[in-house]
Amino acid sequence: MPGPEQIRDSQRQAWAGLAAGWAKWDSVIMDQLGPVGAAIMDGLGVVDGRRHLDIASGTGEPGLSIARRWPAGHVVLTDLVPEMLDVAARRARAQGIANIDTTVCGADELPFDGDSFDSVSVRFGYMFFPDLARATAEFARVLKPGGRLCSSVWIEPERNPWTATAMRAIATEVVLPTPAPDAPGMFRCAAPGRVSALYADVGLSDIAEWDVPVHLVTESPDQYWQVVSEHVAPVVAALRQVDQPARERIRARAVADVRAFKANGVVRVPGLARCIVGTAP
Numbered sequence: 001m002p003g004p005e006q007i008r009d010s011q012r013q014a015w016a017g018l019a020a021g022w023a024k025w026d027s028v029i030m031d032q033l034g035p036v037g038a039a040i041m042d043g044l045g046v047v048d049g050r051r052h053l054d055i056a057s058g059t060g061e062p063g064l065s066i067a068r069r070w071p072a073g074h075v076v077l078t079d080l081v082p083e084m085l086d087v088a089a090r091r092a093r094a095q096g097i098a099n100i101d102t103t104v105c106g107a108d109e110l111p112f113d114g115d116s117f118d119s120v121s122v123r124f125g126y127m128f129f130p131d132l133a134r135a136t137a138e139f140a141r142v143l144k145p146g147g148r149l150c151s152s153v154w155i156e157p158e159r160n161p162w163t164a165t166a167m168r169a170i171a172t173e174v175v176l177p178t179p180a181p182d183a184p185g186m187f188r189c190a191a192p193g194r195v196s197a198l199y200a201d202v203g204l205s206d207i208a209e210w211d212v213p214v215h216l217v218t219e220s221p222d223q224y225w226q227v228v229s230e231h232v233a234p235v236v237a238a239l240r241q242v243d244q245p246a247r248e249r250i251r252a253r254a255v256a257d258v259r260a261f262k263a264n265g266v267v268r269v270p271g272l273a274r275c276i277v278g279t280a281p
């Protein structure tokens, strides 16, 4: 298992390379993940005029939605990767959202004072942190007493055909290594109770988990392939290992398989996320 600095370096490199794909397919990705952002906002119960911290904001969500909904509040968007936060800042400008700022930092070394935020969100970031316990301790440290932390993670691949369809096609050409236990990756936090236990260890209370269904909706099977092959981290990483003919066979297989999800003129592939909320002492 690589050390924390190696994990940070490889995450930095991977996400810097994915920023353009996330920007290109912004509306498709945001439509897919929107229900999870909405669930996180419900879990946080944020009220206007407060200070909110969004961790691993990537291209800005759910931080920007929180800033839009609570215009008298202030939201700090953070991420390890400046290229992702640049897209977030562009999205904020395009949407006329001014009550935000951005800070490049890792989740387990937050450059903020203790007790300085009323709430913290982490949408699909937990799985990539070098040290989950240390990151959770940081979230608890910066939260004011009674402030809430709400995060989301992916449930196992079988419940997420939106990535599993592409990964199954890739597996026909590439031997995908079994990830080391607790190695960073999309499904690292899939086990029920995994994130809740981290919350409990740092003294959060009123911890609850619930599942949130999502759908990746594209205009066609071909567009499904473009979207997932240009922004989904494990798909992009695996495709780097193959030559052009193999890539074309994988594409053809994924496009054929995803037709099973075609209905009413679109391709609607399901997935399932889990949200976890807790309250600081």
Ligand SMILES: C[S@@+](CC[C@H](N)C(=O)[O-])C[C@H]1O[C@@H](n2cnc3c(N)ncnc32)[C@H](O)[C@@H]1O
Pocket: 008, 011, 015, 033, 055, 056, 057, 058, 059, 060, 061, 062, 078, 079, 080, 081, 084, 105, 106, 107, 108, 122, 123, 124, 125, 128, 129, 130
């Ligand atoms: C799947 S994206 C989620 C982006 C956004 N929250 C969303 O839901 O649309 C994961 C993000 O985690 C960030 N990340 C990876 N390792 C990190 C770390 N150690 N600390 C903070 N952010 C990290 C990546 O740069 C990437 O932007």
